[in-house]
Amino acid sequence: MAKIGIAGASGYTGFELLRLLTNHPDAEIVFLTSETYQGKEISKVFPSISGFIDTKLSSIESVSSDTCDIVFLALPHTTSMEKVPDFLKGGTKVIDLSADYRLKDPAVFKEWYSIPHQQPALLKDAVYGLPEIHREKIKAARLVANPGCYPTSITLALAPVVTEDWADLSSIIVDSKSGISGAGRKASLNTQFSEVNEGVSAYNIAVHRHTPEIEQELSALAKTNVQISFSPHLVPMTRGMLSTVYINLKQDKSIENLIEHFQKFYAEEPFVRILPLGEYANSHFTLSSNFCDIGVHVDKRNRRAIITSAIDNLIKGASGQAVQNMNLMLGISETTGLNFPGIFP
Numbered sequence: 001m002a003k004i005g006i007a008g009a010s011g012y013t014g015f016e017l018l019r020l021l022t023n024h025p026d027a028e029i030v031f032l033t034s035e036t037y038q039g040k041e042i043s044k045v046f047p048s049i050s051g052f053i054d055t056k057l058s059s060i061e062s063v064s065s066d067t068c069d070i071v072f073l074a075l076p077h078t079t080s081m082e083k084v085p086d087f088l089k090g091g092t093k094v095i096d097l098s099a100d101y102r103l104k105d106p107a108v109f110k111e112w113y114s115i116p117h118q119q120p121a122l123l124k125d126a127v128y129g130l131p132e133i134h135r136e137k138i139k140a141a142r143l144v145a146n147p148g149c150y151p152t153s154i155t156l157a158l159a160p161v162v163t164e165d166w167a168d169l170s171s172i173i174v175d176s177k178s179g180i181s182g183a184g185r186k187a188s189l190n191t192q193f194s195e196v197n198e199g200v201s202a203y204n205i206a207v208h209r210h211t212p213e214i215e216q217e218l219s220a221l222a223k224t225n226v227q228i229s230f231s232p233h234l235v236p237m238t239r240g241m242l243s244t245v246y247i248n249l250k251q252d253k254s255i256e257n258l259i260e261h262f263q264k265f266y267a268e269e270p271f272v273r274i275l276p277l278g279e280y281a282n283s284h285f286t287l288s289s290n291f292c293d294i295g296v297h298v299d300k301r302n303r304r305a306i307i308t309s310a311i312d313n314l315i316k317g318a319s320g321q322a323v324q325n326m327n328l329m330l331g332i333s334e335t336t337g338l339n340f341p342g343i344f345p
């Protein structure tokens, strides 16, 4: 039984970790942290967990990883950056859900996050936690940088294509829609009900901080520098994410041929489902599950592939993927605790 700590258990991804791990046969929760609710039982903060776990929340300053095999950090970025070295002490492994250890180049981090990285030496130890691409490295990692939600949906949609010489890598356009929980639980004007309900809005076009992370992974796959145009949108749903990705093809490809290519690429993947001909990814059908559904289409008139990719931002886009990584690091079956369908409606 692996002993687990969760820092940031009072947030959205922290709660999802807790929900998944209370139902995990090989995990035992040792500590949960929150500054706001320290001293309170977790079931008083999230009544839906009543009867499953009654651990009291502690301040992050009062916990140590001495008694843990793995610590999850579900903290805002820059907070994680400072805490990772403390939690890594004594052989404990860390899975960080923030963006702090995802970028390999500290100069790129500084450019996009406007502060210097405080632990640049640790960046080379961090493994980007997308199991479909980095499975073997994750198994041996002591620090996993869990991917962002947009990068998960987009990288999985593009990985089978950017690795091929028939794709025009200079032509990638990505349009993504996210539920509001992607912004976390903390209060802010932009995520208030009356600000988001009944409206769809674009934000951070061409400057979203997930852009360098997506480009880093696509460039590594393509073995050449890849740049994308990325337009994220907020839609009035609590959770879920849909990315629509456009890429020009250098030669004619039939839709049947492209679907077959995606099916082969992901043939062994337990959490990627390639949809049959004519079906579109739909965030309804990945809700509350660890699946990424991918629909493959070809616009013959423009010789362009159009790929739709749906995930639950809090599961495959965050905590489910983190548990998938934990399973790999523990050497147990990758699907343990995650092998369930989504909810509907």
Ligand SMILES: NC(=O)c1ccc[n+]([C@@H]2O[C@H](COP(=O)([O-])OP(=O)(O)OC[C@H]3O[C@@H](n4cnc5c(N)ncnc54)[C@H](OP(=O)(O)O)[C@@H]3O)[C@@H](O)[C@H]2O)c1
Pocket (backbone or CB within 6 Å): 007, 008, 009, 010, 011, 012, 013, 014, 033, 034, 035, 036, 037, 060, 074, 075, 076, 077, 079, 097, 098, 099, 147, 148, 149, 181, 182, 183, 184, 185, 186, 313, 314, 317, 318
């Ligand atoms: N939401 C998503 O869909 C999503 C997807 C992928 C990745 N992520 C990343 O995952 C991380 C957590 O996101 P979230 O959505 O769960 O955020 P959240 O709901 O705002 O939760 C943040 C958690 O961090 C704690 N915290 C905040 N400031 C802290 C500090 N200075 N010291 C110690 N603890 C502190 C909060 O505790 P108290 O406020 O109770 O003290 C809370 O438990 C972020 O880095 C985010 O970018 C989120």
